Amino acid sequence: MGHGKIREDKTCLNCGHQVEERYCPHCGQENIESRHPFYYLFTHFFEDFTHYDGQFWGTMKNLLFKPGKLTQIYMEGKRARFVPPVKLYIFISFVTFLFISFQITDLNFGKEGVQIHKGKEINNEIKKEVAKNEEVRNALQSPEVAKADSLTGGMLAHALDSSQINKKDDIDVENIFTSKSITKSLGLKSMEDFDNREKKNGQKYQTFRPFLAKIFELEEKGHSPNEITNLFIKSSIHNLPKALFIYLPLFAFLLWIFHSKRKWWYFDHGVFTLHYFSFLLLLTLLLFVLNKVLSYFDENTFIMFIKGLLTTSAVVYAGCYFFIAHYKTYRTHPALTILVGALLFFINTIIFTFLLMGLGIVSFLLMH
Numbered sequence: 001m002g003h004g005k006i007r008e009d010k011t012c013l014n015c016g017h018q019v020e021e022r023y024c025p026h027c028g029q030e031n032i033e034s035r036h037p038f039y040y041l042f043t044h045f046f047e048d049f050t051h052y053d054g055q056f057w058g059t060m061k062n063l064l065f066k067p068g069k070l071t072q073i074y075m076e077g078k079r080a081r082f083v084p085p086v087k088l089y090i091f092i093s094f095v096t097f098l099f100i101s102f103q104i105t106d107l108n109f110g111k112e113g114v115q116i117h118k119g120k121e122i123n124n125e126i127k128k129e130v131a132k133n134e135e136v137r138n139a140l141q142s143p144e145v146a147k148a149d150s151l152t153g154g155m156l157a158h159a160l161d162s163s164q165i166n167k168k169d170d171i172d173v174e175n176i177f178t179s180k181s182i183t184k185s186l187g188l189k190s191m192e193d194f195d196n197r198e199k200k201n202g203q204k205y206q207t208f209r210p211f212l213a214k215i216f217e218l219e220e221k222g223h224s225p226n227e228i229t230n231l232f233i234k235s236s237i238h239n240l241p242k243a244l245f246i247y248l249p250l251f252a253f254l255l256w257i258f259h260s261k262r263k264w265w266y267f268d269h270g271v272f273t274l275h276y277f278s279f280l281l282l283l284t285l286l287l288f289v290l291n292k293v294l295s296y297f298d299e300n301t302f303i304m305f306i307k308g309l310l311t312t313s314a315v316v317y318a319g320c321y322f323f324i325a326h327y328k329t330y331r332t333h334p335a336l337t338i339l340v341g342a343l344l345f346f347i348n349t350i351i352f353t354f355l356l357m358g359l360g361i362v363s364f365l366l367m368h
Contacts, residue, residue: 005033059083063279067321068328071272075329085274092278096285097241101234103288182215182225191216214365228367235363243359247352248273254347258340259330272329279325280318287314319345 010019010031017026024031059082062069070082083091188194191213198206218228248270255269290310297303322345327337 007031007033055081056083059088060282063088063275063282067279067325068272068275071275071325071329074271074275075268085271085278089274089278089281092281092285093241093244096281096288097237099285099288100237103292181219182228183212183219188212210365214367218367231367232360232364235367236360239359239363239366243355244277247355248277250351251277251348254344258344264330272325276322276325279321283314283318287311 006022012019012024012027012029012031014029015024015027017024019031022030059070073081074085194212198204215228252266252269252273255272256266287310291307294303294307323337323341326341327334
């Protein structure tokens with residue numbers, strides 16, 4: 001427990017009661033010296049959280065390897081043995097996103113980055129499609145086809161002329177990723193230019209107007225496409241904890257809908273939710289740490305295989321963990337557990353996907 005020096009004065013500094021041992025029997029405050037070295041500020045926080053009595057490490061062990069046990073024990077009223085659910089979630093969330101935020105500071109989407117690689121792949125696919133279309137065009141313009149088309153009144157020729165396949169109109173995706181300006185690579189000079197084009201096109205791309213306005217705003221500040229991408233990722237990571245905190249009550253609400261209202265209170269589902277999401281964040285943290293360690297080795301085939309194996313294993317384990325924790329907590333029939341678990345998994349996957357999409361839109365529009 002505490003490691004501070006016990007005061008010689010047995011009067012509690014907090015409530016004034018007599019303290020015979022280390023802790024005041026009236027208010028519970030530790031009767032130790034009030035002045036400490038500077039490092040005590042940090043060691044006391046860690047000591048207070050872990051208690052150095054196995055509470056913290058026991059919680060981590062059960063959270064990772066014993067699905068549903070923490071929730072089950074908490075429901076039984078044995079709440080002093082492990083870290084409380086809210087405190088556990090806040091701590092793990094803080095550490096996880098702090099670690100991730102440090103990782104994204106080194107993101108680089110330069111010419112050799114992943115973004116460029118994907119741009120080249122997309123551009124190559126477009127070029128292949130254009131080549132195929134050119135072959136079709138040449139075939140349709142052959143003398144034999146032209147003679148046959150005369151019998152149809154020139155319908156093939158008309159279709160070919162009205163076709164939107166035109167090499168001049170091909171979008172060079174690679175150029176967008178490698179250019180110094182996203183808007184210029186799209187052929188746009190200003191928002192007025194975009195609005196004028198929209199009037200001619202019948203407001204075809206009006207949905208993208210706020211995003212283009214944001215890109216113009218960032219480019220006017222001197223940001224390159226690479227920097228805009230980095231800002232977007234950092235903004236998304238920064239807003240993700242807030243989105244998750246909003247999503248937690250919704251996840252608990254879905255559990256409440258699918259279970260007996262008499263036997264289970266919304267509070268009970270909230271405890272299960274906090275434990276499950278704490279597990280997900282802890283698993284994410286461990287996965288990031290392992291990938292970081294592996295990144296110090298040469299990126300050979302074996303290392304890439306190990307990374308892929310770790311990621312796949314983590315995803316599978318997270319899914320299995322939910323079903324096991326659900327079964328041990330709610331004690332339903334195994335078949336019913338699988339059915340309800342599958343429905344919850346499906347519904348939450350859809351909702352969480354929309355949440356991430358909304359998060360991406362909000363994060364992009366709030367970049368500065």
